[in-house]
Amino acid sequence: xxxxxxxxxxxxxxxxxxxxxxxxxxxxxxxxxxxxxxxxxxxxxxxxxxxxxxxxxxxxxxxxxxxxxxxxxxxxxxxxxxxxxxxxxxxxxxxxxxxxxxxxxxxxxxxxxxxxxxxxxxxxxxxxxxxxxxxxxxxxxxxxxxxxxxxxxxxxxxxxxxxxxxxxxxxxxxxxxxxxxxxxxxxxxxxxxxxxxxxxxxxxxxxxxxxxxxxxxxxxxxxxxxxxxxxxxxxxxxxxxxxxxx
Amino acid sequence: xxxxxxxxxxxxxxxxxxxxxxxxxxxxxxxxxxxxxxxxxxxxxxxxxxxxxxxxxxxxxxxxxxxxxxxxxxxxxxxxxxxxxxxxxxxxxxxxxxxxxxxxxxxxxxxxxxxxxxxxxxxxxxxxxxxxxxxxxxxxxxxxxxxxxxxxxxxxxxxxxxxxxxxxxxxxxxxxxxxxxxxxxxxxxxxxxxxxxxxxxxxxxxxxxxxxxxxxxxxxx
Numbered sequence: 001x002x003x004x005x006x007x008x009x010x011x012x013x014x015x016x017x018x019x020x021x022x023x024x025x026x027x028x029x030x031x032x033x034x035x036x037x038x039x040x041x042x043x044x045x046x047x048x049x050x051x052x053x054x055x056x057x058x059x060x061x062x063x064x065x066x067x068x069x070x071x072x073x074x075x076x077x078x079x080x081x082x083x084x085x086x087x088x089x090x091x092x093x094x095x096x097x098x099x100x101x102x103x104x105x106x107x108x109x110x111x112x113x114x115x116x117x118x119x120x121x122x123x124x125x126x127x128x129x130x131x132x133x134x135x136x137x138x139x140x141x142x143x144x145x146x147x148x149x150x151x152x153x154x155x156x157x158x159x160x161x162x163x164x165x166x167x168x169x170x171x172x173x174x175x176x177x178x179x180x181x182x183x184x185x186x187x188x189x190x191x192x193x194x195x196x197x198x199x200x201x202x203x204x205x206x207x208x209x210x211x212x213x214x215x216x217x218x219x220x221x222x223x224x225x226x227x228x229x230x231x232x233x234x235x236x237x238x239x240x241x242x243x244x245x246x
Numbered sequence: 247x248x249x250x251x252x253x254x255x256x257x258x259x260x261x262x263x264x265x266x267x268x269x270x271x272x273x274x275x276x277x278x279x280x281x282x283x284x285x286x287x288x289x290x291x292x293x294x295x296x297x298x299x300x301x302x303x304x305x306x307x308x309x310x311x312x313x314x315x316x317x318x319x320x321x322x323x324x325x326x327x328x329x330x331x332x333x334x335x336x337x338x339x340x341x342x343x344x345x346x347x348x349x350x351x352x353x354x355x356x357x358x359x360x361x362x363x364x365x366x367x368x369x370x371x372x373x374x375x376x377x378x379x380x381x382x383x384x385x386x387x388x389x390x391x392x393x394x395x396x397x398x399x400x401x402x403x404x405x406x407x408x409x410x411x412x413x414x415x416x417x418x419x420x421x422x423x424x425x426x427x428x429x430x431x432x433x434x435x436x437x438x439x440x441x442x443x444x445x446x447x448x449x450x451x452x453x454x455x456x457x458x459x460x461x462x463x464x465x466x467x
Contacts, residue, residue: 117339117370119392119433119441125339147467148265151297174368178310178341182295186269186466 064199064210064217066192066224068146079143080156083136087161095169103169111167118173125175126183133158133184134191138214141192142222150188155181196224261300261465266411268296270463274313276338277456278371280321281329288336290315294461296344305346305361311399311423311459312339317373323391323430323453330432332375332391338457340369340423344401357407364400369425371395371455374435388436389444393453397425403461411465419461427453 071079092099118125136157140150158180162172191213198210199217216222274290292313298306317333324330346363374390403419430453434442 117368117392117394119390119431119443121435121441148267151267151467152265174341175339175370178308182267182297182310185267186295189466 063202064196064224066141066196067144068149069144069223071144071149076153079140080153080160083139083157084160087157087165091161091165091168098169105168108168111171113163114167114171115174115177116171118170118175120173120175125179129176129180130183130187133180133182134188135184135215136181137185137188138192139216141188142216142219142224144223147185147189151181151185154184158184261408261411261415262302263300264411265299266297267466268307268417268463269466270294270417270461272311272313272459272461274315274338274460275458276313276315276336278317278321278336279454280323281452282322284320284322284331286317286319286321286333288315288317290336290338292338294459294463298344303348305348305363307344307346308341309344309365309399310339310341311367311421311461312337313457313459314338321373323393324447330391332373332389334376334390335374337372337374338369338455339372340367340399340425342367342399344399346401348405350407358404359407360402360404362400362402364398367397367399367423367425369395369397369455371425371427371453388434390433390435392431392433393427394429395425395427395453395455397423397455399423399459411467414464414466416464417462419459421459421461423455423457423459425455427455 133154136154137150140153141147145153159177162177162180166172166176195210195214195217198206198213201207211218217224270293272292272294274292275287276290277285277287279285290313292311294309294311296307296309298308315336315338317336320331320333322329322331342365344363344365346361348359348361350357350359370392371394372390372392399421400423401419401421403417405417406415408415428448430447432444434444436442
């Protein structure tokens, strides 16, 4: 009885082993096929993704970047002249009461050539004048002047303003002559760095804030605005796309 | 460990023949002496800026030192033959050209230059008077007293000797300033947008100011 059971067991055992072996071989074949086919699929998908990438998400170049260049004397004189002319309009436009109530041509003649220490409140000396100087600095930076050249041009413009425009209401101020270009340039460098970072993020909110900090970047004459160059390659043909963004 | 410092003069410096703008912060110890022996000593903080040209060993800058402090002892002043006294927050704004000479210091760690210089300073001191009385006993509010001064400043300091101002070489400077007043004004500050000078005294009220100033900063560009 036990012998028969063992024999029957052996037969059953062989059959089982055969089955297991067959199943193993089949499983290995299946696994191999799965791996290979998966690799092929993955390779195809990767290729398709790269192609997609080239078309839809091109490498992005900075959209705003200050580039220093040289200027002729005539060009610099034109820039100073235009800003001087705009100052004659902006001063009465921004301080109409002061110009109307305190200004006169008699005072203009009396104040001409004088330099004094002004007694203005900190709001004017530590806030308004440095802000004005920073925007002048950024304006010249946008026209292609280097940082040190922009500071020098800001000095020229603010000195012209102090000695020939503001004397309609008050004599030229020592603090304003120095702090407008110097503190303004220091503030301008900070605004330049921050605004360029915000403008080049590509996010709308950041770009709006960047333009608020550096309004000259909105204008066509600002040389910091660049074309966006988008390379294109799909394995068969190459090309380039260009776009202006503001 | 031996610290070796060697003072010498070299002809070549890293940054030469360039316009430079520098700026930094300062801490100050100042003393104001007014009339009738009234005086006060106080500390302050502020900032300094320098815009100028650096040749090889020489540097010429237009410099400004600004600091704020608080006068707590009542100081006496004389304006339009009236004796006034007051105390409050103090502001010093000074400008002037400074000529500096650079020498090379060699140390085991870095290359620095030692510089020393001096120059005249024109300044405007402002005391925003928190309590202001005059001879008739009346209390004035919303007043500030300003006095123009003329004097000088001497400085000595060290600065990193780097190839370009864009590398932002740092400087540390100790200075001493002295000034005597030559004009005193009382200004009404009740309206921010208007500057109303109530009185102006062209005589010399003999207010002297001394200050020691420790400045540190860097070349900005």
